[in-house]
Amino acid sequence: MPNNEDHISRIMIVEDQQLVRMYLEDEVRRAPDLELKHSITNADLADLYCRNEDVDLILMDVYTEYGASGLEASARIKKAYPNIKIIIITSMPEFSWLERAREYKVDSFVYKELNDGSLVDVIRRTIKGESIYPVDTPEVIIGDCSSKDLSYRELEVLREITTGDSNEEIASRMHLSVSTIKTHITNLMQKTGFRSRTELAIKARESGLVIK
Numbered sequence: 001m002p003n004n005e006d007h008i009s010r011i012m013i014v015e016d017q018q019l020v021r022m023y024l025e026d027e028v029r030r031a032p033d034l035e036l037k038h039s040i041t042n043a044d045l046a047d048l049y050c051r052n053e054d055v056d057l058i059l060m061d062v063y064t065e066y067g068a069s070g071l072e073a074s075a076r077i078k079k080a081y082p083n084i085k086i087i088i089i090t091s092m093p094e095f096s097w098l099e100r101a102r103e104y105k106v107d108s109f110v111y112k113e114l115n116d117g118s119l120v121d122v123i124r125r126t127i128k129g130e131s132i133y134p135v136d137t138p139e140v141i142i143g144d145c146s147s148k149d150l151s152y153r154e155l156e157v158l159r160e161i162t163t164g165d166s167n168e169e170i171a172s173r174m175h176l177s178v179s180t181i182k183t184h185i186t187n188l189m190q191k192t193g194f195r196s197r198t199e200l201a202i203k204a205r206e207s208g209l210v211i212k
Contacts, residue, residue, distance in 0.1 A: 008035045009056045009127050012049055014073070015089075016041040016065040020112070024059055024089075024119075031120045041065040043073035050081050057085040057127055060106075062097060063211070071097065075104040085126050089119075092208040093138040095147065095155045101133075108132040140209040143192030143200075147209050150191065157184040159210035161201045 011028045013036070015021040021039060028036045038049050042065040049055060058077070060070040074086045088101050091112040101109050108126045110119065111134060122132055140147040150158070160170040167185070171178045185197065194200040204210050 007033055009033060009123070010035050010037045010054055011123070012038040012040070012046065012055045012058045014040055014043050014046050014058060014064060014070060015061045016063075017061075020061075027119050028059075028123075031123075034120070034123065042068045043070040044068040046073045047076055047080070050077055050084060055084055057087065057123060059087050059089055059123075062088060062090045062092060062094075071100050071104060071106075074101070074106050078105045087122060087126055092211065093140050093147070094211045095137050095152075095209060096159075098133065098137055109134065111138060113138075140207045142203055142207050142209060143194050145191040145193075150188070154184055154188055154191075155210060157181060158188055158200070158204050159212050161185065161188075161197065162205045162210055162212050164201070 011034050013021060013024045013028070015024060021041070025036055025039055028034045037054055040046065040049065043060065044066075046058065046060070058074075060074055062070040064070055070088060074088065077084055078086065082105075085107045087108040087110060088097070088106050089110045089112060090097065093111075098109060108122055108131060110122055110132070125132060137147070147155070156174065157170070160174065163170075165173075167178050167181045171181045174181070188200060189197070192200060192203070194203065
């Protein structure tokens, strides 16, 4: 909980990109009512720092060092330390992250490029109990179509395609028939205009729309 004597909120940053982390650190240090307690690069270590009970809010990237998931770390932390506020901050438009963040009880969610307001303002409002989320995931153009033109199920199949697994493996994992998977892939190819499944998978991965 924030220090009641001086109203200083203690912040931890979890971000593996050095320039972004330095920017976040500077933003926190410039705010008179915020104190930077920890700045780390791997979300899997965040739980350990929370045990010290000296963190009020975490700025958490989703994809951190060695592939450690900020969302999974958030779920663990919110369960063990429900009073710690968490703001997910990411530049990736992966279609499922907003939904998962809400499911994991993340307090606020900010897209780096789309944050029109002050990050410090979002921190302060979140500490006071507000939950700040964007209306929707940013639109991504993939081939000839927009991500808004794809159904949720098509996006799920698209994410599975990026693994390089066979239709049979994808069908088993998604508990769907092979014919259903083939239909979704055909629809994806027609909508995006890509000529091969490999090209579709590569472009989808590069866009950040789906991350497995």
